[in-house]
Amino acid sequence: MAGTRRHTLRDIAATLNLSVNTVSRALSGKDGIGEKTRALVRAEAERVGYVPNSVARSLVLGSAMTFGLVITNPSNPFYAQLISSIELRARNHGYSLLLMVTGESEEYETRAVESLLRSSVSGSIAVPVQASADPWRRLGTVGVPTVLLNRDLPDLGYRFVGTDNELGGYRATAHAISRGARSIVVLEEDLPITTIADRIAGFRRAMAEAGLSVPRGSIMRVPTRRHEQAALPWQPQQAYQVARRMLRRARLPDAVVVGNDYFALGLYRALEECGLKVPDDMMVIGFGDYPFSAFLSPPLTTVRLPAEEVGDIAVDLLLEEIAGGRSARPLKQLIAPTLVERESTNRTTFARTLV
Amino acid sequence: MAGTRRHTLRDIAATLNLSVNTVSRALSGKDGIGEKTRALVRAEAERVGYVPNSVARSLVLGSAMTFGLVITNPSNPFYAQLISSIELRARNHGYSLLLMVTGESEEYETRAVESLLRSSVSGSIAVPVQASADPWRRLGTVGVPTVLLNRDLPDLGYRFVGTDNELGGYRATAHAISRGARSIVVLEEDLPITTIADRIAGFRRAMAEAGLSVPRGSIMRVPTRRHEQAALPWQPQQAYQVARRMLRRARLPDAVVVGNDYFALGLYRALEECGLKVPDDMMVIGFGDYPFSAFLSPPLTTVRLPAEEVGDIAVDLLLEEIAGGRSARPLKQLIAPTLVERESTNRTTFARTLV
DNA sequence: ATGAAAGCGCTAACAA
DNA sequence: TTGTTAGCGCTTTCAT
Numbered sequence: 001m002a003g004t005r006r007h008t009l010r011d012i013a014a015t016l017n018l019s020v021n022t023v024s025r026a027l028s029g030k031d032g033i034g035e036k037t038r039a040l041v042r043a044e045a046e047r048v049g050y051v052p053n054s055v056a057r058s059l060v061l062g063s064a065m066t067f068g069l070v071i072t073n074p075s076n077p078f079y080a081q082l083i084s085s086i087e088l089r090a091r092n093h094g095y096s097l098l099l100m101v102t103g104e105s106e107e108y109e110t111r112a113v114e115s116l117l118r119s120s121v122s123g124s125i126a127v128p129v130q131a132s133a134d135p136w137r138r139l140g141t142v143g144v145p146t147v148l149l150n151r152d153l154p155d156l157g158y159r160f161v162g163t164d165n166e167l168g169g170y171r172a173t174a175h176a177i178s179r180g181a182r183s184i185v186v187l188e189e190d191l192p193i194t195t196i197a198d199r200i201a202g203f204r205r206a207m208a209e210a211g212l213s214v215p216r217g218s219i220m221r222v223p224t225r226r227h228e229q230a231a232l233p234w235q236p237q238q239a240y241q242v243a244r245r246m247l248r249r250a251r252l253p254d255a256v257v258v259g260n261d262y263f264a265l266g267l268y269r270a271l272e273e274c275g276l277k278v279p280d281d282m283m284v285i286g287f288g289d290y291p292f293s294a295f296l297s298p299p300l301t302t303v304r305l306p307a308e309e310v311g312d313i314a315v316d317l318l319l320e321e322i323a324g325g326r327s328a329r330p331l332k333q334l335i336a337p338t339l340v341e342r343e344s345t346n347r348t349t350f351a352r353t354l355v
Numbered sequence: 356m357a358g359t360r361r362h363t364l365r366d367i368a369a370t371l372n373l374s375v376n377t378v379s380r381a382l383s384g385k386d387g388i389g390e391k392t393r394a395l396v397r398a399e400a401e402r403v404g405y406v407p408n409s410v411a412r413s414l415v416l417g418s419a420m421t422f423g424l425v426i427t428n429p430s431n432p433f434y435a436q437l438i439s440s441i442e443l444r445a446r447n448h449g450y451s452l453l454l455m456v457t458g459e460s461e462e463y464e465t466r467a468v469e470s471l472l473r474s475s476v477s478g479s480i481a482v483p484v485q486a487s488a489d490p491w492r493r494l495g496t497v498g499v500p501t502v503l504l505n506r507d508l509p510d511l512g513y514r515f516v517g518t519d520n521e522l523g524g525y526r527a528t529a530h531a532i533s534r535g536a537r538s539i540v541v542l543e544e545d546l547p548i549t550t551i552a553d554r555i556a557g558f559r560r561a562m563a564e565a566g567l568s569v570p571r572g573s574i575m576r577v578p579t580r581r582h583e584q585a586a587l588p589w590q591p592q593q594a595y596q597v598a599r600r601m602l603r604r605a606r607l608p609d610a611v612v613v614g615n616d617y618f619a620l621g622l623y624r625a626l627e628e629c630g631l632k633v634p635d636d637m638m639v640i641g642f643g644d645y646p647f648s649a650f651l652s653p654p655l656t657t658v659r660l661p662a663e664e665v666g667d668i669a670v671d672l673l674l675e676e677i678a679g680g681r682s683a684r685p686l687k688q689l690i691a692p693t694l695v696e697r698e699s700t701n702r703t704t705f706a707r708t709l710v
Numbered sequence: 711a712t713g714a715a716a717g718c719g720c721t722a723a724c725a726a
Numbered sequence: 727t728t729g730t731t732a733g734c735g736c737t738t739t740c741a742t
Binding site: 008009010020021024025028052053054055056057058059060061 | 718719720721722
């Protein structure tokens with residue numbers, strides 16, 4: 001890979017007997033320049049294959065036309081989609097994406113923010129680990145606009161966009177109840193984040209509204225993958241083990257609401273091994289509507305998160321924050337998830353619940 | 356988000372009555388500086404919360420301690436994992452990641468390369484669209500080290516790491532044959548890339564070695580998602596439709612080898628609707644070993660791609676290329692995928708094949 | 711051990 | 727319309 005030195009404005013200026021400044025303005029499309037000169041400069045730039053040095057540009061402008069995107073785990077299908085949609089929209093507005101993966105590690109989150117600061121990013125979009133608000137507070141202090149995604153840190157007063165998890169939990173639960181469930185168990189990852197707490201709150205609200213009790217053991221925790229080196233894809237295996245434990249109980253629930261569709265896979269397996277049928281013996285409601293969920297057997301009823309919409313809004317919020325104007329839209333946006341009803345809650349007989 | 360101006364070397368130099376140079380060396384750990392001075396500078400830097408400006412640093416050094424990572428689609432679980440492992444390893448070597456998503460678009464690939472050039476990345480890792488080698492050739496011409504991932508462009512002579520897809524296709528097919536299959540169909544995305552062509556070549560080799568014929572219609576194509584705006588998650592739906600078409604044939608194959616595990620989902624659905632059982636009526640072999648594949652019913656036999664290993668090697672190859680030394684390892688590396696045998700090929704009766 | 715000076719490639723203010 | 731000057735924050739000679 002040979003290293004032909006790159007051409008600079010100065011090179012072009014020299015061969016054309018112009019000043020660097022003139023060349024700069026000709027190329028950047030500013031006015032105050034003769035049309036013939038501009039054409040000349042453009043032709044020469046074209047000829048030598050001029051590529052602007054955006055590092056130099058960033059240095060003088062103090063900002064790099066780059067967004068930092070800080071994500072916990074790209075193998076989460078929701079975040080994978082988010083990456084795509086954010087990259088696309090950022091690109092369409094002329095921004096590049098500096099991607100950092102925290103893997104739920106507070107330590108790396110701190111280093112990621114440090115890295116963003118060094119890089120003079122124009123702004124950042126982040127899913128915080130939610131162990132501490134400090135790193136993100138720091139960004140704000142030095143004036144880097146930041147939009148929080150999916151997990152808020154309310155103390156900071158930053159713009160935020162996320163899923164309404166409370167509503168999601170509520171809808172999932174209410175749906176199960178409407179299909180005849182009276183005893184419901186929740187399977188959630190054992191991670192201290194608001195998204196999970198909110199879903200559980202929604203679950204409790206739905207149960208309360210229906211006058212149903214929530215006995216101890218209704219909320220089961222799947223061991224977390226936090227603190228693993230690389231961000232690994234989710235392991236339905238761990239949900240499977242928790243599900244097996246649950247199925248040893250004397251009284252089984254009518255329905256299980258899981259925190260993500262991967263957990264539903266483990267639950268399906270456990271149920272199958274115990275000879276229990278979904279939905280007749282037990283209903284299952286997922287969360288996420290991952291690409292595989294509609295194709296499970298039976299197809300999984302699940303709460304769909306509008307990843308694309310969330311991503312687009314995140315970028316828009318960030319652009320507004322950068323522009324500095326008051327925004328038309330609210331600073332905090334909770335997007336309502338929608339319930340996708342499929343066979344896993346389409347009970348034909350009410351055998352067990354009618355006992 | 357207030358904008359307290361960032362402290363610079365000059366600020367520290369001023370308050371300490373030192374030269375910028377001295378401060379720079381004190382902080383960068385170079386020698387030729389008194390221990391007391393160094394301690395003093397460090398303390399002051401700490402006190403004011405000094406953050407180095409890596410844009411300035413990049414400008415003078417001509418390189419940005421950043422890798423460009425150009426990927427077709429983060430919603431492909433294989434690439435999602437790749438992003439994680441590459442980010443981790445790059446970070447451990449002090450590099451940041453500039454992420455670009457092509458969505459299989461040649462046009463955006465070209466713009467992505469342009470963007471990498473502007474940004475003075477230290478190097479890049481790319482899954483090329485394989486429509487043209489030109490963009491990537493350009494990177495090499497101006498001296499940006501580039502490692503190709505998963506899809507090679509042999510003309511360029513760049514370092515490359517990928518899966519041995521031919522071997523993967525071979526192993527999948529040979530396995531089906533060993534389980535009694537004599538008539539096999541392949542379902543692949545309709546995309547003109549070497550990975551797919553290689554898998555099909557492997558399929559043909561296995562069939563030939565077994566003395567089995569490959570009649571017309573053995574290779575079925577699933578409509579591609581190329582040219583969609585955002586990179587969408589794969590739609591098993593399209594594979595389902597192709598599978599339905601196949602199942603209308605007079606003579607059904609004993610086994611179907613699919614190009615990725617998402618396609619297996621669509622196939623499972625189609626088979627179920629037709630009342631056909633996996634594996635007894637038809638065996639299914641996937642590709643990718645996605646996180647859900649072990650939890651399908653029946654669990655899917657599939658070819659596992661070593662995503663983490665491929666990602667790590669990609670970074671190592673790039674680091675070697677940047678260092679400029681001859682590498683111990685070969686410039687082109689094909690990683691052998693492994694077959695994960697599960698129930699979808701565990702045939703208990705040979706009813707149909709023994710007719 | 712420390713300082714002074716130059717320059718990376720660009721943009722922005724001000725002159726001409 | 728074009729040129730001159732200065733400077734973004736840092737690293738790297740070369741002096742001292």
